[in-house]
Amino acid sequence: MPGQVITITSGKGGVGKTTATANIGVALARRGQRVACLDADIGLRNLDVVMGLENRIVYDLVDVVEGRARLRQALIKDKRLSELHLLPAAQTRLKSAVNEEQMKKLCDDLKKEFDFVLVDSPAGIESGFKNSIAPADQVIVIVTPEVSSVRDADRVVGLVEAYEKPTPKLIINRLRPTMVKRGEMLDTADVLEILAIDLIGIVPEDERIITSTNKGQPVALEDHSEAGAAFQRIAQRLMGVEVPFQVFEEAPGLLDRFARFLRG
Amino acid sequence: MNPELVSFKGTREGLTITLGEGEWRELMNELAAQLSRPQAQTFFRGARVLLETGNRAIDVLQLEELIAQLSQSGMTLSSVLGEQRTMEAFAQVRATIRAPAPLVPAQPAAPLAAPEIPVDGAQAMLLHRTVRSGQRYHYAGTIVVIGDVNPGAEVVADGDVVVWGKLRGVVHAGASGNDNAMVGALILAPTQLRIGRYIARAPDDRGQRHAPAEIARVRDGQIVVEPWYG
Ligand SMILES: Nc1ncnc2c1ncn2[C@@H]1O[C@H](COP(=O)(O)OP(=O)(O)O)[C@@H](O)[C@H]1O
Numbered sequence: 001m002p003g004q005v006i007t008i009t010s011g012k013g014g015v016g017k018t019t020a021t022a023n024i025g026v027a028l029a030r031r032g033q034r035v036a037c038l039d040a041d042i043g044l045r046n047l048d049v050v051m052g053l054e055n056r057i058v059y060d061l062v063d064v065v066e067g068r069a070r071l072r073q074a075l076i077k078d079k080r081l082s083e084l085h086l087l088p089a090a091q092t093r094l095k096s097a098v099n100e101e102q103m104k105k106l107c108d109d110l111k112k113e114f115d116f117v118l119v120d121s122p123a124g125i126e127s128g129f130k131n132s133i134a135p136a137d138q139v140i141v142i143v144t145p146e147v148s149s150v151r152d153a154d155r156v157v158g159l160v161e162a163y164e165k166p167t168p169k170l171i172i173n174r175l176r177p178t179m180v181k182r183g184e185m186l187d188t189a190d191v192l193e194i195l196a197i198d199l200i201g202i203v204p205e206d207e208r209i210i211t212s213t214n215k216g217q218p219v220a221l222e223d224h225s226e227a228g229a230a231f232q233r234i235a236q237r238l239m240g241v242e243v244p245f246q247v248f249e250e251a252p253g254l255l256d257r258f259a260r261f262l263r264g
Numbered sequence: 265m266n267p268e269l270v271s272f273k274g275t276r277e278g279l280t281i282t283l284g285e286g287e288w289r290e291l292m293n294e295l296a297a298q299l300s301r302p303q304a305q306t307f308f309r310g311a312r313v314l315l316e317t318g319n320r321a322i323d324v325l326q327l328e329e330l331i332a333q334l335s336q337s338g339m340t341l342s343s344v345l346g347e348q349r350t351m352e353a354f355a356q357v358r359a360t361i362r363a364p365a366p367l368v369p370a371q372p373a374a375p376l377a378a379p380e381i382p383v384d385g386a387q388a389m390l391l392h393r394t395v396r397s398g399q400r401y402h403y404a405g406t407i408v409v410i411g412d413v414n415p416g417a418e419v420v421a422d423g424d425v426v427v428w429g430k431l432r433g434v435v436h437a438g439a440s441g442n443d444n445a446m447v448g449a450l451i452l453a454p455t456q457l458r459i460g461r462y463i464a465r466a467p468d469d470r471g472q473r474h475a476p477a478e479i480a481r482v483r484d485g486q487i488v489v490e491p492w493y494g
Pocket residue numbers: 010012013014015016017018019020173174175203204205206207209210213227
């Protein structure tokens with residue numbers, strides 16, 4: 001059975017596409033799935049850094065498309081998980097170096113060898129977005145619980161529908177339970193009410209994402225971080241396992257405790 | 265030259281291009297041929313185009329191709345008249361344009377001429393979907409949405425607008441100057457609501473509402489919202 005191409009995108013930039021691609025890739029590979037992560041953010045490549053594989057790059061996506069390297073030569077094998085692979089983006093090339101047909105062909109080839117091809121896409125309003133949507137069997141839209149992010153995500157959902165792809169699934173990233181509780185942040189229901197698409201995961205705000213990103217060690221490699229566990233659940237859902245959605249409870253922070261003390 | 269395939273007509277507003285019967289490729293080649301004539305370059309530059317597509321269903325990719333073709337000759341596609349699927353595709357293509365073109369002037373202007381197309385039950389566009397941010401539907405009759413109209417979306421009709429869902433985007437009924445048009449929705453909370461020459465902004469907080477639906481219309485020179493109890 002051929003694998004599936006899942007494109008991970010967003011309306012706004014910087015909401016966690018690359019983080020999600022790396023971590024879902026890790027979580028799937030830990031479950032024995034053969035995974036290829038593909039960096040389609042040409043010119044702004046950073047998936048290799050987040051996955052800690054930057055120093056192994058020899059060839060990139062454009063080299064494959066233009067026939068300078070075979071797919072097998074360009075794919076980088078992960079140093080920790082044998083089933084995980086990365087096809088890096090070209091750092092110096094323009095986005096126009098690749099077209100939709102070439103991306104489709106590339107993904108068709110990858111699908112023969114991998115169970116999951118995860119495409120890290122540029123944000124939905126940039127050029128290059130279409131290239132990453134064209135080969136998708138399924139699209140995941142990432143949103144942070146902010147009005148502007150939801151508005152831009154809504155626009156992207158509309159675009160994905162316009163390209164006659166299946167309705168995307170949603171990941172809400174960087175949720176902060178205590179802020180939601182104080183009514184300072186949109187909650188899951190608020191976001192879903194506007195976007196009206198199915199949720200595939202909620203990832204809490206987690207400091208470990210930042211430290212792990214800096215070290216090139218995605219959090220999903222371990223089990224004891226909240227965000228890592230959230231990516232594990234997303235991977236399971238992608239594999240067709242039903243996993244209940246978690247209700248996040250943040251440990252009361254110092255300020256909260258102080259406020260409670262003042263209130264008595 | 266084959267005007268059976270693609271014909272051009274100058275109007276007061278701009279240029280009307282009508283697509284005839286034929287394979288899409290054939291039509292595009294004909295359009296390219298007509299646009300490449302030297303006179304065309306000077307005549308058409310800057311023109312706003314109304315595209316008439318007849319009964320043919322044109323998809324998003326085809327529309328994008330056509331828009332690209334027109335823009336090479338300095339023309340912009342401003343509206344489409346045709347089959348429902350084609351018009352929906354047009355609305356979706358426009359979603360890629362960041363700032364939608366401004367509507368009619370915000371100030372009440374002199375009464376406009378009556379709409380040319382009679383607005384009645386036979387002239388309705390049915391949208392069975394969520395109308396999303398950045399999408400803009402414009403129709404020369406009534407628009408009925410079964411679904412929500414999200415913030416950032418725009419629905420503009422020469423006739424009435426009825427939303428079987430939450431209306432939170434921008435809505436303009438009677439857009440060609442008909443002050444008698446109305447807007448109805450299960451939850452009426454638009455960012456901005458216009459009827460004919462009138463304009464209203466939703467109050468920032470409207471509190472609880474209990475009616476199953478609401479209707480906005482113009483009474484005594486202003487837009488009023490009334491509960492609708494069926
Ligand atoms: N759940 C999270 N908790 C904390 N920081 C996060 C989380 N998700 C993403 N980040 C941080 O947000 C920034 C942008 O993330 P990134 O994945 O590069 O976004 P994108 O690829 O959409 O531009 C990075 O610095 C990343 O470490």
